[in-house]
Amino acid sequence: MEPVLKVQGLKKNYGKLEALRGIDFELNPGEIFALIGPNGAGKTTTLRIIATLLSPSDGNVSVFGFDLKKDADRIREKISYLPEEAGAYRQMKGISYLKFTANFYARTNEEAGEYVKRAAEIAGLGLRLNEKVGTYSKGMIRKLLLGRALMTRPALAILDEPTSGLDVINSLEVREIIRNYTKEGVSVLLSSHNMLEIEFLSDRVALVDHGRILDMGTCPELKEKYQAPNLEVVFRSAVR
Amino acid sequence: MKKFTNLLLKEIRELINKQLIISLVVMVLLFTMMGEMAKSEAKKAAATQKISVLDLDLSELSGNLIGQLGQMNFKIDRMENTDTETALGQARLGDSTLLVVIPAGFGESVGRLEKTEIQTYSFLRSFSLGNLRKTEVVKALISAVNNYISNDFLKRNLPDFEPENLKNPIKTREFVIVKEKTAEGSAAAISGFVYSQSIFVPLILMMIIIYSSQMVISAIAMEKQDKTLETLLTVPVKRTTIVSSKMLAAGLVGLLSALIYMIGFNFYMGGMMGDMNQAAAGAQLPKVIQELGLVLNTKGYAILGISLFLAILCALAMATVLGVLAEDFRSAQSLILPIMLLVMIPWFISFFGDVNTLSLPVKIFVLLIPFSHPFLASQNIMLKNYPAVLYGIIYMSVVFVALVVLAARIFSTDRVLTMKLRFGKKKAVF
Numbered sequence: 001m002e003p004v005l006k007v008q009g010l011k012k013n014y015g016k017l018e019a020l021r022g023i024d025f026e027l028n029p030g031e032i033f034a035l036i037g038p039n040g041a042g043k044t045t046t047l048r049i050i051a052t053l054l055s056p057s058d059g060n061v062s063v064f065g066f067d068l069k070k071d072a073d074r075i076r077e078k079i080s081y082l083p084e085e086a087g088a089y090r091q092m093k094g095i096s097y098l099k100f101t102a103n104f105y106a107r108t109n110e111e112a113g114e115y116v117k118r119a120a121e122i123a124g125l126g127l128r129l130n131e132k133v134g135t136y137s138k139g140m141i142r143k144l145l146l147g148r149a150l151m152t153r154p155a156l157a158i159l160d161e162p163t164s165g166l167d168v169i170n171s172l173e174v175r176e177i178i179r180n181y182t183k184e185g186v187s188v189l190l191s192s193h194n195m196l197e198i199e200f201l202s203d204r205v206a207l208v209d210h211g212r213i214l215d216m217g218t219c220p221e222l223k224e225k226y227q228a229p230n231l232e233v234v235f236r237s238a239v240r
Numbered sequence: 241m242k243k244f245t246n247l248l249l250k251e252i253r254e255l256i257n258k259q260l261i262i263s264l265v266v267m268v269l270l271f272t273m274m275g276e277m278a279k280s281e282a283k284k285a286a287a288t289q290k291i292s293v294l295d296l297d298l299s300e301l302s303g304n305l306i307g308q309l310g311q312m313n314f315k316i317d318r319m320e321n322t323d324t325e326t327a328l329g330q331a332r333l334g335d336s337t338l339l340v341v342i343p344a345g346f347g348e349s350v351g352r353l354e355k356t357e358i359q360t361y362s363f364l365r366s367f368s369l370g371n372l373r374k375t376e377v378v379k380a381l382i383s384a385v386n387n388y389i390s391n392d393f394l395k396r397n398l399p400d401f402e403p404e405n406l407k408n409p410i411k412t413r414e415f416v417i418v419k420e421k422t423a424e425g426s427a428a429a430i431s432g433f434v435y436s437q438s439i440f441v442p443l444i445l446m447m448i449i450i451y452s453s454q455m456v457i458s459a460i461a462m463e464k465q466d467k468t469l470e471t472l473l474t475v476p477v478k479r480t481t482i483v484s485s486k487m488l489a490a491g492l493v494g495l496l497s498a499l500i501y502m503i504g505f506n507f508y509m510g511g512m513m514g515d516m517n518q519a520a521a522g523a524q525l526p527k528v529i530q531e532l533g534l535v536l537n538t539k540g541y542a543i544l545g546i547s548l549f550l551a552i553l554c555a556l557a558m559a560t561v562l563g564v565l566a567e568d569f570r571s572a573q574s575l576i577l578p579i580m581l582l583v584m585i586p587w588f589i590s591f592f593g594d595v596n597t598l599s600l601p602v603k604i605f606v607l608l609i610p611f612s613h614p615f616l617a618s619q620n621i622m623l624k625n626y627p628a629v630l631y632g633i634i635y636m637s638v639v640f641v642a643l644v645v646l647a648a649r650i651f652s653t654d655r656v657l658t659m660k661l662r663f664g665k666k667k668a669v670f
Contacts, residue, residue: 014658051474054654076476087467091254103246104475145471 002065004029004156004187005050010059012045012211019045021211022059027156032178032188034198036235037208043191044084044160046208050189051081051158064155077105080154084161084191086145090134094125094144097133098151105152115151122177123147138165146174150181157181159190163197175200195231205231207238214238243477244485251489254462255455260493264500271504278508290315291338291381292331294324299347301392306342308388309381328361338362340381350389358385418532419624425528433525434534434622442590442615446583447501448552449611452494453559453579459486460563461572470657479651483644487556494552533624540621543629547617550636554610555579557643564650564659586612610639 005027012020020042027033035043048054050061052072061068063075088097098119099112106112120129123143133141142165149157162178163171171194178201182188192198198205199219207214207222215222215238219231226237291314295302310316317336319327324341331339341359349356360381394403416427463469472482529535536544558579566572586609589595595606595616606612613632620628650656 048470053470053473053657073476073478076474079474081471081474083467083470085467086471089250089254089468090466091257092250100246100250101475104243104477148471 001029003027004031004064005189006060006062007046007050008060010046010049010061011057012042012049012054013057019211020049020056020059023208023211023213025206025213025216027187027189029187030182030185031203032182032190032201034202034205035189035191035208036193036195036198036205036231041208042211043208047081047158047160047189047191048083051079052076053081078155079158080149080152080156081158082145082149082160082162084164088133088136088141088144088148091132093132094123094129094136095120097144098123098129098148101148102151118153119144119147119151121147122150124173139167139170142166143170143174146177150177150186153181153184153186155185155187157186157188159188161192162190163192163194171197195235199231207235209239244481247477247482247485248489251459251486252493254459255489255493260497264497268500268504268507271508275508288313288315289338290317290334290336291340292317292319292327292334292336293340293342294319294322294327295342296324296344297342297346301347301350301389302342304392305385305388309384312380312384314381324359331361332363336363338381350393353393358382416528416532418534421532423528423531425525429525430529430532430534433529442587443505444498445548445551445611445614446587448494448498448548449555449583450576450580451497452490452552453555453562454576455490455493456486456556456559457563457566457572457575458569459490460560461566461569461575464566465568473651473656480648483560483647483651487553487560490559491552491556534622536618536621543626543633544614544617544621547614547629547633547636550633550640551611551614553640554636554643555583557640557647560647561643561650564647564656582609583611585609586615590615607635610636 003026005025007023007025010020010023011018023042023046025033035046037043045054049056049068050063052068052075056068064078066074066078068075088094089100092100095116098116102112102115102119106115123129123146125140125143128136128140129144133144136144142163146159146162149159157178159178163174166174175197178188178190188201190201202219204216204218205222206216215225217225222231222234223229226234228234228237291309293306293309293316295306295318306316306318317331317334319330322330327341328339339361341361343357343359346356346358390407391403394401394406398406413424414426415422416425416430460469463472473479559576562575562578563572566575586595586606589598589606589612595603595612598606613629613636617629617632620626650659
C-alpha cells in the first residue's frame, strides 16, 4: 500500500539555527504516527511543514503523492491541521465558526451541513455552540477545534498536542474519537508530551531530539529494545 | 468565488462590531449637536444688535446720527441725563453689546472739519464664536458714522454731485481667466469658494485611508493574537484570496465609516458655514465658477473617483504588508504610523500650500508618495490638467500591483508567521 506521507531528509533552518537536521519517516493509511520529544526538539516544526505552513529548507515531503513545494493547494484539500495553541474567532458563535470552516471543504450546502453536524457531535458542546467563542473555556475551544479538524474526515489529520488544555474525562473522550476515526481510514500524525496518550493512541512512534529522529517503532518494540517499562524511560535511554 | 465570499463575509462581520457602530453613531450625534449649536450662535450674532448710546452733545448732527444707526440693524438704547461712568454701569448690567459715547461739542467739531472722537465701550461677555462676531459691530458702527458724516458734508456743500462718486471716483471691474475662459468676478472670492468646496475631498480620503488601513492591520494582528491565522492558512483556499478578502472588507467598511463620518461632518459644517454659502450664492459666485469651468463634470468625477480608489487600494496593500509585521493587536496600533505620515504630508501640503511651488527634490519626494496624487487630482481636474492626473493614476496602479505582489508573496511563504516587528524587545527566531 502507498504511504500517505513520505518525509525524506527534511531540514529547516531559522537563520543560523538548525531546527530540523534531516527527518525521515513514512505514514501508512489508517495509521496513527506520533512524534515525541522535549520542547524545541522539532516536532511542531515538522508538523507545520507538513501542514503547508512552513517551507522546508531542504528535503522532500510528499502527501498522497503531491509534492509539498509544488502542490501545497492540493495537499490542503486532503489534510486538516490542529495547532497546539490554536484559537477560534471570538466574535463568532461556535456553530458559525464550524459553518465558516465547512464552507471551504464542502461542494454543496448539504455537504457543509453534514460536516457541521459531525463537528457538533465530535465537539459535544450541545447548546453552547449557539454562544460566542469568546465565552468558551480553553477546553471547550479545544473540543470545538477538534470537531473542526475531523469534521471532513480528512485523509490525513495533523494534530499537535490534541488534548492540550483538556481535563482527564475530556482527554479520554478525545482519544476515543481519534481512535475511532482511524477505523474509518483517517491517518493521523500527532505530537504529544503525554506518554500515556501516545501509548494509547499510536501505532508507531518516532523519538525526536535536536531536529533528528533518534529511533522509531511501535511502543512494544521500543520498550523491548530499550528494556524499559514505559515510553518515558525509552526516551531517556534513547537520548543517552 | 464561494470561498472568497465566505471569507469576505467573515471579515465584514468581524469589522462591523458593536464598538464601531456605537462610535459612529456617537460621532454623528456629536457633530450634529455641534453644528446646531454653531448655527444657533451664528443666528444670534446675525440678529439685530442692541447698542447703548449716551449723547452728551445733543446737537442736530448727533441726533441725526443716532437716527441713522437705528435704521442700520442696530437697536438703540438711548441713555439720557447721565454721565459716562453711570451710563457704563447701567449698560454693563443690561444686554447691550456696546456703549457709544458722543462727546459734547461733537457737532461743532465736525462742522469745523476738525478730527473728533466718539468713544465706544465693547462688553466682552464670553469668547464664543457668536460673541466674536458681535465685536465686529464696532467696525461696522464707525464705518457707518464716518460714511454718514462725510456724505452729509458733501451733500450740503456739493449738492450737484453724488457723494459716493466723489469719495470713490474709480470703480474696478475684476475679471478672472482660467485657461481660455474669462469671467467677471473676484479672484480671491473664486479661489476661496473653490477651496471651500474642494476641502472635503482630501478630508474624506484621509479618513478612509486611515480607517481602512487600521482595520487591515488590526485584522491580521488579531488573527495572530487569537491564533486563528495558522488554521486559516491550512484550509484549501488560495493565499491571494485570503489577502484580497481582508483588503476588500476593510475597504468597504472604511468607505462606509468615512461616509457616515462625512454625513456628521456635513451637519457640523452646515451649521458653521451655512450662512457663508448663502452669501456666496447670493453673489452669484457659483455662476461665475460655472462660466470658468471650475466644476467637476461626470468625466471629472469619474477620473477623481479612480484616483481616490487607487489611493485606497495602495493604502490597503501597504497595510497588509505592515499587518504581517504585527505580533499582536497592541503592536498593530503603532504600525499604522508610516501610513498616517504618508497621508499627512500631502494633506498638509494640499491644505496650506501648492506642490508646484516646492523645490524640485521636495516635489519629487511628495510625488513619490502615492497618496499625494488624489490630493492634487481635484484641482488638476478643475484646471483641466488631465496629463498630471493620468500620470498619478498610472503611478498608483504600478505601486498597487507591486504591493499586492509583495503581500501575496509574503502570505505564500512562512514569513507570514515568522516576520515580526518588536518594539523594545529582543528579536526572537521562533
